[in-house]
Amino acid sequence: MKKLSVISNHSLTQAQWFLFFFIAALVLWGISLGNVPLRDWDEGTRALVAREIYRTGNWLYPTLQGKSYLLKPPLMDWAIALSYSMGGVHEFTTRLPGAFFSACGVPLLYGVGQELFRQRLPAVLAASVYLTLLPVVRHGRLAMLDGTAVSFFLLLLFCLLKSRQDRRWAVGVGLGVGLIGLTKGLLVVPLGAIAGAFLLVDRQFNLLTSPYLWLGLLLGNAPAFAWYIAQWQHYGTSFLQVHFQSQGLERLSQTVENHGGAPWYYFLELLKYTWPWMIFWPGGLYLAWQKRRSSWGCLVLIGTIGYLLIISVMNTKLPWYIMPVYPFFALAVAAQLAEFWQNHQRYPRFLIVMFGFLAVAGLAGCVYFILADPQPVLILMGGVVALTMGVVAWFIQQNNPRFMLMLFLGMYLILGLLMTSKSWVWELNEAFPVKPVAALIREKTNPTQVVYTSFGYGRPSLNFYSDRQVIPADTATLQRVWSKQPYLLLDSATLAALSLPDSVSLGTAEGFTLVTPKPNFVAPL
Incomplete structure (x- = not known):
């Protein structure tokens, strides 16, 4: 059976793959990080709160323009304030902490894939897909909380999977829970529920009696609990009302600040921003259903269906709420790609049509940028899209699995070009x-x-x-x-x-x- 040694070569150790994906992610997340202004609302708010921490030294009770800031936990604001103290106050130092933590999610997903599939090939494919997903890269580069929270969730899952062989890894499960809670508060509830459901379905009952798990939960949640108790003692019930009710529970039953949408809102988000990997996602979900008794199959189904259901029934809809779905999306796509890799006698003909269409769309985009927005970087990006998708379609027509390598390299270059342009934060045009x-x-x-x-x-x-x-x-x-x-x-x-x-x-x-x-x-x- 023919395989491409450039990806499936076992001469690279697991540590080397971790390092490779970490460096690749840091480059993509860090390139031209400060080349455009901060956007409203999240980035401007994070920067204001962090700057006041940096100026006043008030790390325990953050303020927003002199008034008590009760909406979000402070971990990201602390990290940005520390970044300011080391490198000054500007766009790059504002975005750097979130970009760094978000980039860590790529090697962590490789580790999760290695533990789930027990094979290197699908683990490499999963990390490569996650590395080249537009919303993962773009939101991860912004001074926002979601990319960081997802990386902490992947740390939780990685440690949960590793603890099946060595219970000492269970300490990391508790640390991951605590870090999520100190980053985005109530998000720890649905993410913790997904991890707990997987633990039960995967029959890891013995882990619940492990002292390492409870030690990790104690150590990981102690800082979060201490901060929450300090806020409650300082502000009283007003903190509980604002932090939990207004910022959390009300978003389940009410449309906050006119951010509403239909129940299929997040499916449209997937359809808009996950190309070309969306082509392989339905097949990956079908494989997950077929392998639902396996660890990877049940985790993909629990994470995808469970989390999408939770955010879809919420009345408040925001694009970044979908971020925790993308690791499961990447794992499902990787399963389908691995299947194509190992069985490439004849690829489905519809793949040629889809990538041919994307090649034409890339060419049209190139023409559009020449006429309407003549940024050389965007014109070049349109050309790279057309070339990449065209070559991928040709490789598929030849039943050549090298199309995956070409697709990964092309998407990495395309995203790199987008991030060096002035258009990666397109909300600035609003x-x-x-x-x-x-x-x-x-x-x-x-x-x-x-x-x-x-x-x-x-x-x-x-x-x-x-x-x-x-x-x-x-x-x-x-x-x-x-x-x-x-x-x-x-x-x-x-x-x-x-x-x-x-x-x-x-x-x-x-x-x-x-x-x-x-x-x-x-x-x-």
């Missing part, structure tokens, strides 16, 4: 460029003065870059507060409509004018 406006506010206003704006909603990134509190207000409110002599940041239509008497323009940026009352003009500091 509103005005924040940095020029923030620079105007920072240079022309008193640091202690609140700024009111006619823009429709508050932007944490604007608050971060301006180092001021910028509050959105309607026209009536702006007219009322003008008598109190604040600074107003107004778009041209609102400025004309208000007809503010004795106003002085301090400057204009991105269609917004900063004005202040003439008698109380404050000179730039």
Whole structure:
């Protein structure tokens, strides 16, 4: 049976594969990490909280622009504040901790695959798929909590699987639980339930009596419990109300901040962002069902179905809630690819059609970028997509398993090109460029003065870059507060409509004018 030695070669040890995937992930997660501004909402909020920790030294009771911040546990904010203390306050140091922790998920998934499949080939394939999934890379690079929480979950699963041979690994299970709880709070409940269900289905009952498991749970959860108790003692029931009720339980039954969606919302997310691996996912799920009595089959089914069901019935829908599904997605795809690798006498013809279509789409994208968004990196990326998918289709037509190697290398290069462009955080196009406006506010206003704006909603990134509190207000409110002599940041239509008497323009940026009352003009500091 023909196999490709470049992937299935056993001359590489498990430690070397760990190192290979770790370095490959660090490069992809770290390249051009600070080349675009922070986005709203999560990145701006994380940066504001971490900067206040860094400036004030208040590590136990974080604040957001001077007010108590009760929404999220502090582990990521601590990590970013530490990053600030070592490298200064800017985009790269803001994103670095999350990117590092998220990148660790790639070698961890390789370890999980090795323990589940008991073969190196599907483990390598699973880590390679996870490494080249667009949402995994992109969200992992952002200063957000989800990529880090998923890596801690993979640490939990890896230690759970390793403990089948050596009970001492069970200590890591408890550490993983504690780290998830200190990163994203209530997310530990569904992820812990998935791990617990797998433990029971996999008949690891003896682990429940292992002192190593309980020692790990004690050590891992002690810091989280200590922090939660400290918050409760300091803030009382208001902390419980905000942290657990508003940020957790209400999202199950209510649509928070208009972030709703249909029950199939997350299936559409998978369809939009997991190409080309989506082509192999249905076959991988079918194989998991066939092998449901095996460890890998039952874990893929429990994780995929269980977690998708939980987030689909929630009324609040956000794209990053789906992040814990991607490791199971990668394992299922890897199972299908391994099956193709070992049985390549004749590949399904529909694969040629699918990759041929993607090649044409890549060529169309190349033309689009030339005409509409002439960034050389994106034009090159479109060309690489077309070339990669075309060569993959040709290899498949030749029944050559090298198509997998070509696909991995091509996707790694494609994602690398995207991350070096200015378009990998595409949400920045949803509103005005924040940095020029923030620079105007920072240079022309008193640091202690609140700024009111006619823009429709508050932007944490604007608050971060301006180092001021910028509050959105309607026209009536702006007219009322003008008598109190604040600074107003107004778009041209609102400025004309208000007809503010004795106003002085301090400057204009991105269609917004900063004005202040003439008698109380404050000179730039």
